[in-house]
Each structure stands twice: as C-alpha cells, then as structure tokens.
Amino acid sequence: MDRMIYTAMSGAKHILEQQATTAHNLANATSTGFKAQVDSFRAVPIVSEGLPTRAFVIDTTVATDFTPGTIIGTSRDLDIAIQGRGWIAVQRLDGSEAYTRNGSLKVNENGILQTADGLTVLGDGGPITIPPDERIAIGRDGTVSTVSRVTVPSPTNIVGRIKLVNPDESTLVRGTDGLFSTQNGQPAQADANIQVASGALEGSNVNVVDAMVNMISLARQFETQMKLLENAENNANKASQLFSLG
Template sequence: MDRLIYTSMTGANHTLNQQATVAQNLANAATTGYRAENNAFRAVPIFGDGLPTRAFVVDSTIHADFTPGALQTTGRDLDVAIKGSGWIAVQLDSGEEAYTRNGNLQVSPNGLLLTHNGLKVKGDTGTITIPPETRITIGVDGTVSSVPINPQPNTVALVG
C-alpha cells in the first residue's frame, strides 16, 4: 500500500507543476515578448515486484510556445518586433550573454542601447553605443544604424 501512494503522488505532483505553469502563463499574458510554457506528461513503467500496469508520471517535455503574437504599433522608433525565430542578445550584469524577444528598447544618457529593464543590447562586436545627436534606425535584418540629426542627414553609420 505504501508504494502505491508514492506512485499515485507522482501524477498529483506533476499536475500541481502544470497548474503553476498555467498560472505563470496567465500572469504574463500581457507581457511584451513573453512566450507561454507548455507541459506534456508521459507514463513510465515501474519495473520490479507488482503488476506490470503500474506507472509513474513524469514531464516528458516542458517547452516554450514560440508562436508569434500580434504586432502592436506604438509609434516609438525604439520599439521593435522580431519576426521568426530571432532573438535580441543582451549582456547581463554578470557579463554573461542572454537573449530576449522583448523589443522595448531605450538609449541611456551614456549612449548605450538598453532593454526596458536596463540590460545592454549586444551587437556582433560588443554592446551597442549610439553616438550623440543622432537618430537610430533598426532595419528588418536587425542592423542598427545612426543618422546625424543636424549637419548631414544623409550620412548613415552602422553601429551594431
């Protein structure tokens, strides 16, 4: 009897984890760039004494749903959306590289291109720095360019 309780408890434990995943998805339903998590279960047979029909329940796949959400027009030049399977590379405070799909960007007073929560956006050669008195544009391919505001508006510089 004691082993039967542990066997049945595996299903209850994974169901509780699935509820937590659903709650997380609901809490972030309006978060820009959030990707929902999905759970899938599978039965694993128990070998040993007892009937061969006994099975544990385990998570077979926990994965994110990368289906693109609806695009929203914000009117900000620094709000970008990512088409397909791309990511924005950022630098964590520890110096490690991480990735996000949240395209709500900003420029710091020092000229660094940052995410909405202050992480530095990285390009091919390191963090992206925006020259002073320029307007930046982000191309469809992810190229970040700067255009001077005053003297020569036709001069475009690739910054990341």
C-alpha cells in the same frame, strides 16, 4: 489499493505543477515577446522485486511554444519586432550571450543601446554606442543609424547593426531570467535574413482563453485524483473491518 494511491498521488502532484505553469503563462499574457511554457508528462512503471503493477506520473520536459506573437504598432523609434523566426542577441549580467524577442529598447546614460530591463543589446561587433543628441532609426535588417538633432540638415551615420540570430529552436533552453540560450552555451551565428519591423513590438503568444479553460480542466482533474485517494482510504478502512471480523 496501493496501486491506486501511487497513480493518484503522482498525478495530483504533477497537476499542481502544470497549474503553476499555466498560471505563469497567464501572468505573462501581456509581456512583450513572451513564449508560453508547455508541460509534457508520461507514466513510468515502478520496477521492484514484485510485479510491475505500480506507476508514477513524471514531468518529462517543460517545453516552449515558439509560435510568433501578434505584432503591435507603437510608433516609437526604439521599438522593434522580429518578423517571423529569429532572436535579438543580448548580454546577460554575467557576460554570457542570451536571446530575447522583447524589442523594447532604450539608451542608457552612457549611450549604450539596451533592453528595457537594462541588458546590453549586442551588435555584430559588440555593444552599440549611440552618440548624444542623436535621433535613432532602426532599419529592417537591424541596422542602427543616427541623425543629429542639433544640426539641420545633417548626414545619416550608421553606428552598428543589432545581432539577429536564428538558431535551431530545439537547441534553445529557457533560463530563470526568461531569456533563452543555446544548450552548449556557445553564441549563435548572426543571420542576415532576419528582418525587423521598426516602431512595433511583438505581443505574448499566450492564448488567454485556452489558458483559462486549461486551468478549469486541471482543477477538475485534481479533484478526481483526490476522490481516488479518498476511495483508497475508504477501501482500506473496510478491509480492516473485514479482517477484524475474521
């Protein structure tokens, strides 16, 4: 009986955690550049003085689906989408380097190129500064150039190149802010082979239909675990009745 309780209890606990992950994915189905989270589970036997007849279900890791999302055209000069593999390097508020696929950019009041969330976009030589009254164009290699809006015609000036990196995805970890960084915390090297599409954004790679089906499946699995716990309780009550008769 107690073996059933151990298995059903731990299974129900982690089903709830997987439902939370799936709900988080669904909530970000329209988030630019979002990468879906994936749960992985395994059974672990309980080793004690008795026989190893009990097992727990544990969450081995929360992995990430790095499949690229759909590229959606926006015709906005400061929107970029990475084509294929790769990441945009940004600077966290604590000064550390992180990586994102969200290419919705803006220029703050100080002329610094930032993400829509206010994080500084890193260039090959540090932050990229945009002169005032300039129109911005971003090339396929991430080169940022400007043209004066005041003087017509005016020459094109290159002000920097966005740092684009392509580290091994197995070495990336997701932070609580949704950004990725390397496991050792060291900055990744810039990759000149990465190309971006200007005037476009990458959509989330969450498949809404699959996520909804998964939610329904998890709900049914949770009900099954609850029924197992009810059966264990009924068996215990009947056993107590038999012992009392004896």
